[in-house]
Amino acid sequence: MANTIYTGFLNGQLGKGTYTPVDFDAATDLKLALIDNAGGDGAPDGANDDYWDDQDGSLVDSLSTALSSVTVGVVAAGVVDAANMAPAFTTVSGATVESLVLLRDSGTPATSQLICFWDTGVTGIPLTPNGGDVNVDFNASGIFKI
Numbered sequence: 001m002a003n004t005i006y007t008g009f010l011n012g013q014l015g016k017g018t019y020t021p022v023d024f025d026a027a028t029d030l031k032l033a034l035i036d037n038a039g040g041d042g043a044p045d046g047a048n049d050d051y052w053d054d055q056d057g058s059l060v061d062s063l064s065t066a067l068s069s070v071t072v073g074v075v076a077a078g079v080v081d082a083a084n085m086a087p088a089f090t091t092v093s094g095a096t097v098e099s100l101v102l103l104r105d106s107g108t109p110a111t112s113q114l115i116c117f118w119d120t121g122v123t124g125i126p127l128t129p130n131g132g133d134v135n136v137d138f139n140a141s142g143i144f145k146i
Helices: 007-013
Strands: 030-035 079-081 085-089 099-104 113-118 134-136
Antiparallel strands (some): 030 099
């Protein structure tokens, strides 16, 4: 696999498909998930997964708190960024984490839109939970670019 922006999200941002376009500057429901690629739903699939119910069976522990200070175009044109999260997850336990997923949490898995995931080039992944906190420091060049 490779780090991927979900196809459903990309199409939704362009007005196609079932996704509602995300206004990142106003979004208060963007969260991260730690994923066990061997979990109940398997590894993230950027082409075929679209909503959180396609991945929630692979969740390790719980969703993060919402991202804060989300910006678009501040780091560079088309780049989404947010404040680092320390901690993003508290007292994490469970299976080994191989992926990190960004989603728009509606509170219902069947309507929570998957945005992107990372499984390579992320410091600390794979991660073996030990009951400690997990911080997330986004790259200085931003979270992702469209």
